[in-house]
Amino acid sequence: MKKAALLTAIAMLFSAPAFAQSSGDLLPDLDPAGISAQPVETTMDDGGENGPLRGTVTDDSAWQDTGIAIPAFATNREQPTPANSSGTTALGQELARVVFNDLRNNGLFRPVGPDALPRPSYEQITAPAFSTWQGRSAEMLVQGYVRAGTDGRLTVGCYLYDVALQSELAREGWVVLPSEWRRAAHKCADLVYSRLSGESPFFDSRIAYIAETGPKDNRIKRLAIMDSDGANHRFITNGRATALTPRYSPDYRKIAYLSYTDGNPRIYVYDIETRQQVLVTESSNPTFAPRWSPDGRWILYSMAIGGNTDIYRVSASGGGTPMRLTDSPAIDVGGSYSPDGSQIVFESDRSGAQQCYVMNADGSNQRRISFASGRCATPEWSPRGDQIAFTRIAGDFNVAVMTPSGGNVRVLTNGWQDEAPTWAPNGRIIQFFRSERGSGDSSIWQVDLTGDNLRRLQTPVGASDPAWGPVLP
Amino acid sequence: MNRIVIALTMSSVLALAACKKEPPEEIPPAPRDVSTPAPTPAPAPRGPQPGSQAHFSSAMAGADTIYFDTDQYDIDATDMAALRRQAEYLTQYPSTRATVEGHADERGTRDYNLALGERRANAARAYLVSLGIAESRLRTVSYGEERPVDTASTPAAWARNRRAVTVMID
Numbered sequence: 246m247k248k249a250a251l252l253t254a255i256a257m258l259f260s261a262p263a264f265a266q267s268s269g270d271l272l273p274d275l276d277p278a279g280i281s282a283q284p285v286e287t288t289m290d291d292g293g294e295n296g297p298l299r300g301t302v303t304d305d306s307a308w309q310d311t312g313i314a315i316p317a318f319a320t321n322r323e324q325p326t327p328a329n330s331s332g333t334t335a336l337g338q339e340l341a342r343v344v345f346n347d348l349r350n351n352g353l354f355r356p357v358g359p360d361a362l363p364r365p366s367y368e369q370i371t372a373p374a375f376s377t378w379q380g381r382s383a384e385m386l387v388q389g390y391v392r393a394g395t396d397g398r399l400t401v402g403c404y405l406y407d408v409a410l411q412s413e414l415a416r417e418g419w420v421v422l423p424s425e426w427r428r429a430a431h432k433c434a435d436l437v438y439s440r441l442s443g444e445s446p447f448f449d450s451r452i453a454y455i456a457e458t459g460p461k462d463n464r465i466k467r468l469a470i471m472d473s474d475g476a477n478h479r480f481i482t483n484g485r486a487t488a489l490t491p492r493y494s495p496d497y498r499k500i501a502y503l504s505y506t507d508g509n510p511r512i513y514v515y516d517i518e519t520r521q522q523v524l525v526t527e528s529s530n531p532t533f534a535p536r537w538s539p540d541g542r543w544i545l546y547s548m549a550i551g552g553n554t555d556i557y558r559v560s561a562s563g564g565g566t567p568m569r570l571t572d573s574p575a576i577d578v579g580g581s582y583s584p585d586g587s588q589i590v591f592e593s594d595r596s597g598a599q600q601c602y603v604m605n606a607d608g609s610n611q612r613r614i615s616f617a618s619g620r621c622a623t624p625e626w627s628p629r630g631d632q633i634a635f636t637r638i639a640g641d642f643n644v645a646v647m648t649p650s651g652g653n654v655r656v657l658t659n660g661w662q663d664e665a666p667t668w669a670p671n672g673r674i675i676q677f678f679r680s681e682r683g684s685g686d687s688s689i690w691q692v693d694l695t696g697d698n699l700r701r702l703q704t705p706v707g708a709s710d711p712a713w714g715p716v717l718p
Numbered sequence: 719m720n721r722i723v724i725a726l727t728m729s730s731v732l733a734l735a736a737c738k739k740e741p742p743e744e745i746p747p748a749p750r751d752v753s754t755p756a757p758t759p760a761p762a763p764r765g766p767q768p769g770s771q772a773h774f775s776s777a778m779a780g781a782d783t784i785y786f787d788t789d790q791y792d793i794d795a796t797d798m799a800a801l802r803r804q805a806e807y808l809t810q811y812p813s814t815r816a817t818v819e820g821h822a823d824e825r826g827t828r829d830y831n832l833a834l835g836e837r838r839a840n841a842a843r844a845y846l847v848s849l850g851i852a853e854s855r856l857r858t859v860s861y862g863e864e865r866p867v868d869t870a871s872t873p874a875a876w877a878r879n880r881r882a883v884t885v886m887i888d
Contacts, residue, residue: 461869487864490828503832509859510832531836531860534829547829549860552791552840554833576833592830598789599830622827636827664827682871685824710828 269506270485271520284718285428285449288400288418310355311441314383314408315345317359318401319367324393328423336426337391338364340401343430344387344437347448347474351674351691352698353438357383370404375411383408387437391426399426403433405440415440427476428717435716445671448473449717452667452676453491453500454689456480457707461685466709468502468515473669473713475703481515492535493714494561501525501535501544512546514561526559526567534579537561538586538606539628545570545580545589556580556591558606570608581626581633582606583649590614590624590633590649601635603649614651623665628715629672632694636664636677644677646694657696667713676702678709769811771886777807778884784842786880788823791837793845801842804884805849815887818843820860823876828862835860842882857887 318337329336338359345358363377370388378386386406391399402418417436419429428449435446456469465484468491471477482488482504489510491502500515512525512532525532525546536545544561547554554576559567571577575595582589590603596613601621604611615621619639626633630649637645637654642662647654662680669675669691676691679701687709689702702708766772775782781804784797793801808814820839822831839858847853868875 462866533832547833549833549836552837554836576830576837578829578833594789622830680824685869
């Protein structure tokens with residue numbers, strides 16, 4: 246019965262040439278404010294000197310064990326705000342909770358959150374009661390404030406203090422729309438993280454992924470997006486057609502993903518603002534495995550002609566003739582640009598089994614890089630350029646990293662089937678998805694480059710195919 | 719051992735073909751050889767419409783599906799026999815069109831499995847075309863690992879899921 250209905254649908258769609266596609270199975274009710282990628286305005290209106298301090302951290306080696314107190318952010322005046330039904334005082338508590346969870350959930354530092362700490366007054370934000378915090382064995386102190394402006398926008402300030410030295414290490418402030426209050430908290434967590442670790446920030450970023458529900462033989466797969474901490478979760482497709490393998494454009498304005506909406510596997514480029522999508526290329530052949538170039542100008546896709554899959558490149562702005570980058574009779578698939586856009590790492594079974602290869606961005610100079618034991622699949626170049634993450638298939642499927650020349654392979658996970666790594670914008674954390682043997686239930690996990698800090702991301706339903714975007718502007 | 723079995727099968731096929739020469743029934747004969755007798759057109763008056771998916775599926779009795787080894791897409795002797803039965807049916811009902819669906823097991827990465835399903839569907843389609851079925855009557859689609867028929871995570875289940883299935887377009 247179900248099969249008959251499905252076949253009817255396929256037959257109907259078979260004859261319909263679809264290039265531009267409007268609604269279809271796209272959900273209409275996205276709140277654009279919540280998914281915009283507008284730059285956050287940085288403010289320095291707090292008197293005092295100028296801008297965050299820069300310098301070296303006194304004790305680099307032990308920063309991961311650093312105790313950090315993060316009390317509730319203060320407010321100058323209790324005011325109503327669309328960001329919190331209880332007003333700015335309650336919002337201050339929520340802001341500190343977001344900072345706390347960012348720093349705690351990634352296994353970095355030993356933070357203590359606002360629910361276990363006294364609340365500083367507004368005046369104390371710039372003049373901390375250091376003796377109080379020394380008594381609590383806090384080494385670092387993060388304080389902040391939130392003010393609601395007359396235009397409704399929120400000003401959020403964030404200060405990092407060294408408690409023992411009784412000195413300010415960093416400060417920054419942001420003006421945000423009430424709907425984007427969490428971004429100010431992520432910016433604060435990023436400030437603390439990057440100041441103490443010396444690494445680049447990554448919390449203020451988003452993830453596109455596939456939400457999965459239903460039994461294994463009739464699974465519903467929907468395109469969804471969320472913030473890096475799982476908040477602001479939204480479905481983009483309604484699940485009528487299977488959606489797979491999304492990738493955010495570097496500016497977060499578009500998502501390239503695979504959909505069976507016309508009965509065939511095809512890559513669509515979905516515009517978040519207009520909620521329209523177009524085929525990545527006008528072809529009756531199946532297209533899959535979309536990837537953006539770091540500058541957003543190009544999209545890589547894999548296309549099968551007569552059963553033979555090769556990698557192509559097309560202008561992301563539409564139009565133009567696609568350029569074929571590989572031409573072997575084997576399966577050449579995927580692809581991930583080096584950060585400077587000059588090279589592409591991809592996967593091919595031309596040797597008889599899946600292995601990883603590097604080529605120049607124009608397809609020249611193709612050479613195999615993976616020679617360690619096991620197979621190499623789904624390679625992803627780190628945004629820092631120093632590592633390539635991949636799915637290592639050696640019995641089980643695990644996430645591993647290697648250098649761009651294929652050396653120094655390190656296996657980071659040990660699940661039954663861990664696959665499809667995607668890098669945090671700072672190249673220090675990797676997300677992937679894990680499938681359970683039997684049920685096939687999938688979930689998104691993340692691990693740092695040591696392999697020590699592994700955790701599962703909380704998602705409303707099953708989750709696969711994560712794709713981490715860059716830090717928001 | 720295998721070789722002997724194949725040789726025996728071949729000779730019996732030849733014998734069958736030889737006996738079957740005379741009456742060119744009203745149906746046009748299958749293009750190349752006639753390894754198996756043409757499926758007697760089920761004359762059930764209340765049965766499914768000839769040429770429909772239900773009719774095809776029941777007439778094939780399992781021969782609508784061929785199976786592959788891990789990461790492979792070659793058509794072996796068993797697959798050829800099944801595809802010949804499909805070709806006979808398609809020849810018998812020349813107005814039908816079919817989709818060849820390519821599938822992979824769950825023990826692969828997603829993009830690779832999509833490409834592998836394409837390979838398998840195209841291998842089956844190419845064999846049907848070699849038997850004289852017009853290319854325009856056969857489309858392919860890869861479902862990768864997305865549509866398992868057996869949901870267990872065992873080698874036996876994976877073997878059942880590595881398949882190409884021919885489905886009538888009703």
